[in-house]
Amino acid sequence: MIAELTHRCPLQCPYCSNPLDLLKAADEKPTDFWAALITEAAQLGVLQIHFSGGEPTARRDLPALIAHATALGIYTNLITSAVLLDEAKLGELARAGLAHVQISIQGANAESADRIGNYRNGHEKKLAIARLVPALGMSLTINAVVHRQNLHELPEMIELAASLGADRLEIAHVQYHGWALRNRAALMPTREALRQADAVVAEQREKRRGSMAIDYVIPDYYADTPKICMGGWGQKLLIVAPDGRVLPCHAAETIPHLAFQHAGAHPLREIWETGPAFTAFRGTGWMREPCASCAFKELDFGGCRCQALALSGDARATDPACHRAPDHENLQHIAADEAGSGITSFHYRRYAHS
Amino acid sequence: MNGAISAQTIPALRRGIRRHYDATREQNVLLCPERVILLDDIGNSIIELCDGERSIAAISLALAERYAEDPAQVEADVTSFVQELSDKGLVTV
């Protein structure tokens, strides 16, 4: 379960997967709501909670929620930019039982990273916090989101993660949802840069085996087969938005006519098992051709629904990342055109009126 | 550091990795960042003994006695299991 406690975030990453229409502090749910939800999740058999956002450490009740989840035997992950943390706050989270801290970096050096996150001195702050995580007995993941404007820094980013004592490095090409879709032309890498990055990752994975695990998320626009989105729609993961709506995927709100239920208003089990949003694309019954008669349909479940909608105009279409999809060639053209666009300016992630 | 494992290796669960009994599924699991690994009884017993004090040889001997199995065979199984967990970054050696 992913608990998006808030959409507030001091950074303004142009590839953020949050929706363009960000929720404000006044839309957020109180501590009681989250505590009750966590209790329900434990009863449902949820083993892991990812506290995410926005920036989850912007919520003062985070230590209490972590302690509550830990007491119920749930493994807690914190997905953070780390810039709001200090040694005392991190220690408090560790004592509450936090198991794993994932810190994002926007680049390999302060100049590049602070420009991308649009936050001055953010990079240095992150590094200082990251170094403290292993000493407190928590697992450290460094998350590096890569794109055309920082992909050349990949070797240094890997070196940096290792020097921070990371147990795991997640290198993720941007997934084009939310703000990232809006900034696609400024982010899309070239095929050649991608090829070089793939080679760097393969070599470094081998070299660092046993000391730092490297996970790699490849970009859909240059793929031939789609990713299985979120482990299959409504099969492994649920996301609770800051306002308490329960979503099957980060971008699910972009799909028109999908009705989302609120936690608290309905039992979580009911939302998960029979709720309209979760049953809409669960399994294979909703599929059309070419997915419906495809041998891989139980393996990738037709890829990402939100991407199919964004690029083919229909959430039931085959994900254009698939080479069998009618729009696959179109996708490759978009990638090639935008990679060569020369655009470097970003639409930073911001509230519309503030 | 590249994780070549011998009988003298002393494995320990890496920081932030937790063994847990999941009452809903009636199953032991290993909880790790971004994933859950289901453990069978043998896997669970091995991890229980990966305490940062016992060597692979000592762990194997203890398990061979407990299950009345051939010690050489058990040691080979324990070694490959620990190697796998080390490669995944879940155990330090």
Ligand code: SF4
């Ligand atoms: S991607 Fe960037 S802007 Fe979006 S929530 Fe994460 S740190 Fe904040």
Ligand code: SF4
């Ligand atoms: S046609 Fe559909 S089910 Fe088959 S590989 Fe492509 S996306 Fe997957």
